[in-house]
Amino acid sequence: MYREASQKLLSFIKKSPSCFHAVATISEQLKAEGFQELKECEAWNLQPQGKYFTTRNNSSVIAFTIGKELDDYHFQITASHSDSPTFKIKEKAELKGRGGYVQLNTEGYGGMICATWMDRPLSIAGRVLVKEGNRLVTRLIDLDRDLVLIPNVAIHMQRDVNDGMAFNKQVDMLPLFSAGACEDGDFDALIAEALGCEVSDICGKDLFLVNRMEPRIWGAKEEFISSGKLDDLQCAFTSLKALLAADNPHAVNVYACFDNEEVGSGTKQGALSTFLSDVLTRINDNLGYGPEELRRAIAKSFMVSCDNAHAVHPNHPEKTDANNCTYMNQGIVIKYSANQKYTTDGISSAVFADLCARAGVPVQYFANRSDMVGGSTLGNLSNQHVSLHTVDIGLPQLAMHSAFETAGIQDTLYMIQALTAFYNTNLHIVDSDVIEVWE
Numbered sequence: 001m002y003r004e005a006s007q008k009l010l011s012f013i014k015k016s017p018s019c020f021h022a023v024a025t026i027s028e029q030l031k032a033e034g035f036q037e038l039k040e041c042e043a044w045n046l047q048p049q050g051k052y053f054t055t056r057n058n059s060s061v062i063a064f065t066i067g068k069e070l071d072d073y074h075f076q077i078t079a080s081h082s083d084s085p086t087f088k089i090k091e092k093a094e095l096k097g098r099g100g101y102v103q104l105n106t107e108g109y110g111g112m113i114c115a116t117w118m119d120r121p122l123s124i125a126g127r128v129l130v131k132e133g134n135r136l137v138t139r140l141i142d143l144d145r146d147l148v149l150i151p152n153v154a155i156h157m158q159r160d161v162n163d164g165m166a167f168n169k170q171v172d173m174l175p176l177f178s179a180g181a182c183e184d185g186d187f188d189a190l191i192a193e194a195l196g197c198e199v200s201d202i203c204g205k206d207l208f209l210v211n212r213m214e215p216r217i218w219g220a221k222e223e224f225i226s227s228g229k230l231d232d233l234q235c236a237f238t239s240l241k242a243l244l245a246a247d248n249p250h251a252v253n254v255y256a257c258f259d260n261e262e263v264g265s266g267t268k269q270g271a272l273s274t275f276l277s278d279v280l281t282r283i284n285d286n287l288g289y290g291p292e293e294l295r296r297a298i299a300k301s302f303m304v305s306c307d308n309a310h311a312v313h314p315n316h317p318e319k320t321d322a323n324n325c326t327y328m329n330q331g332i333v334i335k336y337s338a339n340q341k342y343t344t345d346g347i348s349s350a351v352f353a354d355l356c357a358r359a360g361v362p363v364q365y366f367a368n369r370s371d372m373v374g375g376s377t378l379g380n381l382s383n384q385h386v387s388l389h390t391v392d393i394g395l396p397q398l399a400m401h402s403a404f405e406t407a408g409i410q411d412t413l414y415m416i417q418a419l420t421a422f423y424n425t426n427l428h429i430v431d432s433d434v435i436e437v438w439e
Contacts, residue, residue: 003217005413006225010215012237013227017125017142017210019059019082019259022233024140026061026082026240026257027053033244035063040278046286054279058127058138059083059259060269062279063240067249070287072428074300075280075388077254078239078419079271079378080307081261084229085110085401087117087173087209089124093187100180104148104187106173106209110262114167116403121146121212122175129204130197136204139195146212148175175209211403223329223409230397230405232261235306238395238415245416246423252283253423261307261378271378277385300429303390304352304422305343305379306415308407309333309366311396324367326396328408331362332418335377335392338367343379348391351427352418359421361414364396389429393418 016022030053031037038044038054046052046066053063059082087106095103125142150173155161167173177187185199191207192199215227236257243255260270269275284294312325320326326333334349335342356363368374379390395415397407 002410002413003222005416006217006409009234009237009412010217010225010227013215013229013233016082016229016233017123017144018127018140018208019084020127020140020206021125021142022082022236023055023059023061023257023259026063026236027055029240029244030063044282044286046283056273056275057259057267057269060275061255061257062276063243063255064279064283065243065246065248065253066283066287067251067253069249070252072250072300072426073287073289073293074251074297074302074427074429075254076248076251076423076427077256077276077301077303077388078242078422079256079258079276079303079305079382080235080239081232081258081271081378082236083110083259083262084231084233085112085262087112087169087175089205089207089209091205094177094184095174096184100178101176102178102180102182102186103174104177106169106175108169108173109208111401113399113402114169114173115165116399117173117209117211118150118152120149120403122148122150123210123212124148124207125210126205126207128191128195128202128207130195131201131203141191141194141207142210143190143194148177148209150175213404217409224406225409225412226404226406228403228405230407231308231400232306234308234395234397234407234412235415238412239304239306239419241416242419242423245420248424248426250426254280256382258378258382265378265381271382272384274385276382280386298386298388301388302348302351302427302429303379303382303386303388304419305377305382305390305392306419307377307392307394308397308400309335309394310400311398311407313398319369319372321367321369324365326364326366328396328398328406329410330396330408331364331411331414332356333364333366333394333396335394336365336367337374337392340380341374341376342392343383343390344392348389351389352391352393352422355421355425356418358425359417361418361421366394
């Protein structure tokens with residue numbers, strides 16, 4: 001079962017070379033399970049026991065199921081993100097150099113580990129806006145070929161490279177596109193050919209570099225999975241599977257997958273936007289309730305913010321706290337931060353740990369070393385618009401923000417089981433310090 005769940009995860013990641021493809025893949029799975037797509041710009045007509053989803057910017061998606069017995073109306077929400085650190089190709093992409101070299105002009109997106117992107121085949125994926133008559137239409141593109149590469153400088157020309165290297169993204173991280181065979185405009189011509197349109201029909205692009213290494217299961221006992229984008233497509237996949245497997249007649253189960261977490265979430269489609277608040281408000285309105293009922297429902301709601309966590313590094317265990325540290329294949333990570341970069345508190349941790357115990361899923365606890373600054377995630381940002389009980393969790397992994405990350409083969413299934421238990425359980429929040437758990 002562990003292997004099967006992880007194989008499905010890796011297949012999902014392979015189909016999701018960009019945030020736009022990830023949301024398209026999620027949308028396809030939702031439609032296959034009978035979910036109805038809603039447009040934000042159109043009227044909604046929701047029904048009890050209905051299953052629905054809506055997208056924003058084609059890079060964020062919120063799906064939800066409506067229970068049939070909403071006498072204790074509230075929301076049970078998971079949040080993950082669709083984006084990962086990479087390099088975005090600038091609008092005017094081609095850079096001509098000495099000897100006929102053509103490089104692509106890129107800009108860093110998020111906090112990637114630069115060295116992991118070098119000396120390996122890369123491709124390009126994203127979205128293109130194409131003119132069709134008087135319409136501008138979004139077209140997804142995945143060139144899916146060994147197209148460019150970022151070459152390292154030979155050690156003979158930088159003898160101190162193994163002593164530590166500071167990368168200049170405008171100099172060191174530009175991918176090589178041609179050694180002289182390409183002419184001006186060939187990059188746009190390549191995009192147009194892949195889309196079956198004229199270059200003049202291309203009006204806008206959001207294109208990113210993609211690591212071409214195949215996701216894989218590996219190890220002497222096949223204990224590991226490695227892939228690009230484990231952070232955070234592993235959580236996007238597992239929370240989606242949980243939503244599809246669950247049935248909670250007493251709540252509105254909500255699945256949110258936001259874009260732009262890696263760059264602060266401050267966009268119209270990010271966790272800091274009004275996207276979640278807008279959807280919850282429209283659900284409330286469609287169910288025939290008013291503003292008072294919405295406030296009461298949110299006060300009784302619970303969010304699980306799902307974003308991967310750091311496993312203890314075998315070569316550098318000193319990088320993690322001596323006690324509050326986690327290991328691959330040993331279960332879900334509940335993440336704490338005294339400065340509230342993670343929203344977990346005693347109440348939300350107790351609720352989620354209890355759910356995991358009921359589901360037979362092991363739990364671990366993580367906090368950063370007190371002398372090291374950690375990252376942030378979705379929960380504390382989304383709470384600025386929708387304030388509710390929230391726990392921050394994740395799955396342990398190595399090399400976060402590498403082009404090729406590593407996690408444990410068992411933990412994918414653990415997360416599916418834990419989040420399915422969350423969605424299946426009626427969490428009855430009486431007030432700030434009493435939460436009843438009804439299966």
